Amino acid sequence: MAGKAQLFFKRLGELGAQYYNAPYRAAIARARRDEEDLFMLLVFSEMMGIPNPAAWSTLELQPLLMARFHEWHTRMGMERSPLDHFRCC
Amino acid sequence: MSAIILLLLGLGGMAAGYLVYSRFIATHIYKLDPNYRTPAHEYEDGVDFVPTNRYVLWGHHFTSVAGAAPIVGPAIAVIWGWLPAFLWVVLGTIFFAGVHDSGALWASVRNRAKSVGALTGEVVGARARTVFMIVIFLVLLMVNAVFGVVIAKLLINNPGSVVPVWGAIAVALVIGQLIYRRVIGLGVVSVVGVIALYGLIYVGPQVPVSLPDQVMGLSANASWILLLFGYAAIASLLPVWVLLQPRDYINGLQLFVGLILLYGAVLIGNPTVVAPMINSDLPANTPSLLPLLFVTIACGAISGFHGLVASGTSSKQLDKEPDARFVGYFGAIGEGSLALAAIIAATAGFASLADWQAVYTAFGQGSLTAFVDGGANILAGGLGMDVGVAATLLTVMAALFAGTTMDTGLRLQRYIFQEWGEIYQQKWMTRPLPATLLAVASCLLLAFGAGGADGSGGLLIWPLFGTTNQLLAGLTLLVITIMLVKRGRPAIYTLAPLAFLLVMTVFALLMQLKSFYEKEDWFLLGLDVVVLVAALLVTLECLAALKRAFSAPPETV
Numbered sequence: 001m002a003g004k005a006q007l008f009f010k011r012l013g014e015l016g017a018q019y020y021n022a023p024y025r026a027a028i029a030r031a032r033r034d035e036e037d038l039f040m041l042l043v044f045s046e047m048m049g050i051p052n053p054a055a056w057s058t059l060e061l062q063p064l065l066m067a068r069f070h071e072w073h074t075r076m077g078m079e080r081s082p083l084d085h086f087r088c089c
Numbered sequence: 090m091s092a093i094i095l096l097l098l099g100l101g102g103m104a105a106g107y108l109v110y111s112r113f114i115a116t117h118i119y120k121l122d123p124n125y126r127t128p129a130h131e132y133e134d135g136v137d138f139v140p141t142n143r144y145v146l147w148g149h150h151f152t153s154v155a156g157a158a159p160i161v162g163p164a165i166a167v168i169w170g171w172l173p174a175f176l177w178v179v180l181g182t183i184f185f186a187g188v189h190d191s192g193a194l195w196a197s198v199r200n201r202a203k204s205v206g207a208l209t210g211e212v213v214g215a216r217a218r219t220v221f222m223i224v225i226f227l228v229l230l231m232v233n234a235v236f237g238v239v240i241a242k243l244l245i246n247n248p249g250s251v252v253p254v255w256g257a258i259a260v261a262l263v264i265g266q267l268i269y270r271r272v273i274g275l276g277v278v279s280v281v282g283v284i285a286l287y288g289l290i291y292v293g294p295q296v297p298v299s300l301p302d303q304v305m306g307l308s309a310n311a312s313w314i315l316l317l318f319g320y321a322a323i324a325s326l327l328p329v330w331v332l333l334q335p336r337d338y339i340n341g342l343q344l345f346v347g348l349i350l351l352y353g354a355v356l357i358g359n360p361t362v363v364a365p366m367i368n369s370d371l372p373a374n375t376p377s378l379l380p381l382l383f384v385t386i387a388c389g390a391i392s393g394f395h396g397l398v399a400s401g402t403s404s405k406q407l408d409k410e411p412d413a414r415f416v417g418y419f420g421a422i423g424e425g426s427l428a429l430a431a432i433i434a435a436t437a438g439f440a441s442l443a444d445w446q447a448v449y450t451a452f453g454q455g456s457l458t459a460f461v462d463g464g465a466n467i468l469a470g471g472l473g474m475d476v477g478v479a480a481t482l483l484t485v486m487a488a489l490f491a492g493t494t495m496d497t498g499l500r501l502q503r504y505i506f507q508e509w510g511e512i513y514q515q516k517w518m519t520r521p522l523p524a525t526l527l528a529v530a531s532c533l534l535l536a537f538g539a540g541g542a543d544g545s546g547g548l549l550i551w552p553l554f555g556t557t558n559q560l561l562a563g564l565t566l567l568v569i570t571i572m573l574v575k576r577g578r579p580a581i582y583t584l585a586p587l588a589f590l591l592v593m594t595v596f597a598l599l600m601q602l603k604s605f606y607e608k609e610d611w612f613l614l615g616l617d618v619v620v621l622v623a624a625l626l627v628t629l630e631c632l633a634a635l636k637r638a639f640s641a642p643p644e645t646v
Contacts, residue, residue, distance in 0.1 A: 009276075016275050018145045020268065020338050023153065023402060027329045029136045 033075075040065070040072045090362045092355050092437040092467075095171070099179050099429040103422045106183030111418040114188055118573065118582055119195045121411040128202035129406050138202070141406040147416045150403045151423040152341035154190075157236060157457070157491035158558075159389035159428040164435040164460040165551060166385045168449045169378045170367035171436040177382055178432065181390025182425030185586045189562055191417030192569040192583060193396035197404035198413065199572070205400045208568050217564070217630045224560050224623050226505055228394065231554035233321070233498045233528075234535035236491040238548060239457055241313035243484050246458050249294030249477060250484035256289040257339065257489055258320075258332070265335035282339055283346070290485055294477040307542075314536055317495070322529045324496040325503060326521055333500075336493050344427075347486045351430045351464060354471025355437070364436035364445050375452045376552075376604060380596040383589075384555035389428025391586070393561020395421065400565075431460050434483075438463020453548045457487050502528035538612045549613060552601060556594045557620055560627050563590045567631050574635070577643030584635075591628050598624055 021028075043058040043065060045051075052058060073081055115121045129140040166174040193205060200208055206225070210218035244251055264282045267273055300309040307315070324332050388394065399417055407413060435455060439445040439462075448462070449455045465480035474482075503524045510518025517523050539550050566587040573580045598621045605614040 013274065013276055015142060015145050016279070018141060019148050019341070020275060020334070022139070022141055022145060022406065023149050023337065024329050024334045025135075025139065026137045031328055031330075 036068070037072065037075070040068065044069070090366075092360045092362050092433050095175065095362060095433060095437075096352065096355055096429070099175065100426060102179045103182055103425050106187060107418060107422055110183055111187055111191065111414050114582060115191065115411065115414040115418075118578060119192065119413070120578075121195065121413055123409055123411050125198075125410045127198050127407050127410055128404065129408060132202070138405050140408040143408060143412040143415050146403060146406055146408075146412070147420055147423075148341065150398060150416050150420045152337070152344055153398050153402075154388075154392070154395045154420060155344055155424050155427050155490070156388070156494045157239065157487050158232070158387065158392070158394075158494075159424050160431040160460050160487055160490075161235075161239060161456050161551065162386040162389055162555065163428045163431040165453060165456045165548075166382055167364055167432055167435045167459075168368060168371070168375060168452060168455060169382060170365045171362055171432060172366045173378055173382050174386060174432050175429075177386055177390050178425055178428045181386070182421055182428075185391035185562075185590075186389075186395065186421035186425065187418035188582060188586065189391055189566055189569075190395045190399055190421045191413050193399040193565050194404050194407065194413040194417040195410070196565075196569050196572055197400035198407055198410060202405040203400065205396045205565050205568060208400065209564055212568050212571050213564075213630060213634045217567075217627075217634070220623060220626045220630060221561075221564055222505075224393075224557060224564065224627070225397075226502070227557045227620060227623065228554070228561055229498045229502045229505070230531055230535060231550055231557060233495050233502065233532040234539070235548065235551055235554055236495050236498075237314045237317050237321075237532065237536050238540065240317055240488045240491050240495075241310050242548075243457055243461065243488050244313050245299070245309055247461065247480055247484045248297035248299045250481045250488065251293070251298035252296050253286070253289035253293040253481060253485045254488045254492075256293075257286055257485065258336070260285045260289070261332055261335040261339055264339070265331055268335065269330050279338075279342065282335075283342055286339060286343070286485075287482075290481050291478055293481045293485075294475075311537070311542065314533070317492070318529050318533060321492070321495040321499050322525050325499040326525055333493070333496060336489070340489050340493055343486055343489065347483070348427065348430060350468060350472065350482075351434065354468045355433055356471070358467060358471025360433075360437040360467050360470055362433075362437045363439050363442050364449075365442070370446070372449065372451050376600060380593040380600065381552055383593040384552050384559060384597045386428065387555035387558040387562075389424055389431070391559065391562050391590070392424075393558050393563070393565060395424075396562060396565035430464075434464035434467060435459040436463070438466040440466075453551065456548060456551075461487065499525065499528050499532070502531070535616075539616075549610075550616065552597065553613070553616060553620055556597055556624070559590050559594045560620075560624055563587055563594070563627055563631070566590070567627075567634060571634055571638045574638040575641070575644050587631065591624070591631065595621070595624050595628065 042052065042054075043061050046055045069081075127140070129138050132138040133140065163174050163178060196208060197203060197205070200211070203211070206218060206221050209221045244254065260282055264278055267278050268275060300312050302309055304312050327333070383390075403416055407416065436445070439448070448459050461480050461483045464483045465476050468474045468479035468482070469476045503521060506524040506527050507519050507521070510516070510524065518527070535550065566583050570580045570583045570587060573583060598617055602614065602617050602621065605617055
């Protein structure tokens, strides 16, 4: 009995979360993407000649971001990696 | 007469409409097919296209279409007596709104979940699409201006509601952060949020706030309108999850709580309808019932705005095509029941006929104030609530609905200005801030232009708003009708409402044109002419498109 009630509340919670999020999924995904674009720009800024005081730290992130780098440069309208010395695809 | 009879007749009629008429429309006219692959599955991307549980989808379809408009319209229209408003709401919901809303969903689902705007371009023609854009802009402009005026009036009438109305924004901000940062679960947040909101409502009447009568030459009304637009401009520029999303959520909860309280109070308290069935003692200068009733009540009977919601977001999330009946038609019934509650509050919430007549002294009087005062009396009588708290509760409900519509509306208007900036290569106009300022300026121009410097007469444009909203509905019905004709199915079920709407809107516009001319109100006269031109363009488009559709042989789709 207790298990059933628990399951019911869990289901109710899931539906509630859907109700909260469904209308705004697109707007939030867009905003998250914009944030990601800015972050990528920060991480790879040195390569494009934009001085970055935090280059030391962002350099470490670069290998971790390779997969996302590809998505980013295609989204920015560049079919290939924009950087000569930084091949991607 | 007892209000319970009115309530049962109305709800019973709408329930019968859902069980019988909507089943007929869904199976024989739209032929909703459980095996059809809906766009939510076809293009599933986890963002826009997500198959969604139909109860959840109905929940946010209903809460996005229900707002202050289905309360304001009926609460103005009962000036002709309760019967005309009641009949138009119930029959309109059954034969117009339900068919229109589920039809918009169906049309969109069958066309890769495109919006009505895009569908008008595709099914009817490019010219119709331009007309559609103009009509949408007019609807947004008017709804923002009117709601600014309406909230200002509410805040002045009930100073106790100032704290909860603005406090609700703070509650929403906190809730938004708690959910976004996943501090605590949604269930707990909802309970905390609702308790905080109702706590504010309880405290509000003890700390009434009124603006001074004159601030820098502005009346209190005008100052509130300016403050509200200032707020809406800021809110529409914020990211949606900061304010709009939690506000929408609280509004949704409030809508259900408010409806349950009102209907419960009517059932327990059994108030008497004091307003006349048909008002034979109309105040001077009240326009004639025919055709004005049909544009005064737009939302609650049929509203083009529903088509925008249905085809804009709901259609992308429809799990199975037959769900269109539940989401669309039952969503319209939800809105109809809100309008019914407004009618009952504005006709049965007064002690005597004389009290009622003292409120409805002229056309446009009453409206939300009558809903709040009448509803508060009903709540007090049925549930034993304090009248002041009950009035604050209803004021907050109405003001929050109208406020959320304002900031969504301004956001949409800003997008339109930005789009125009792109089209006409005005770089500055494509930026959010200047575009928002343009949107606010156009709304203020309308709010003050229509009502003078104190902004008190802004409600005069309400019937014009209704008219424009009906034109939008007409365009959606046209799209559905043409799709039906192309498929060789009977078109009368959408064609008859379409013809009725067009005749009534054009008729109403001409009547108003005459009255504005007699009153020498050149501003509203100009606005009326603009809407009239749009209405004639819509009518011509309808005639041309239908002629084309009927002369072409049916396709086998």
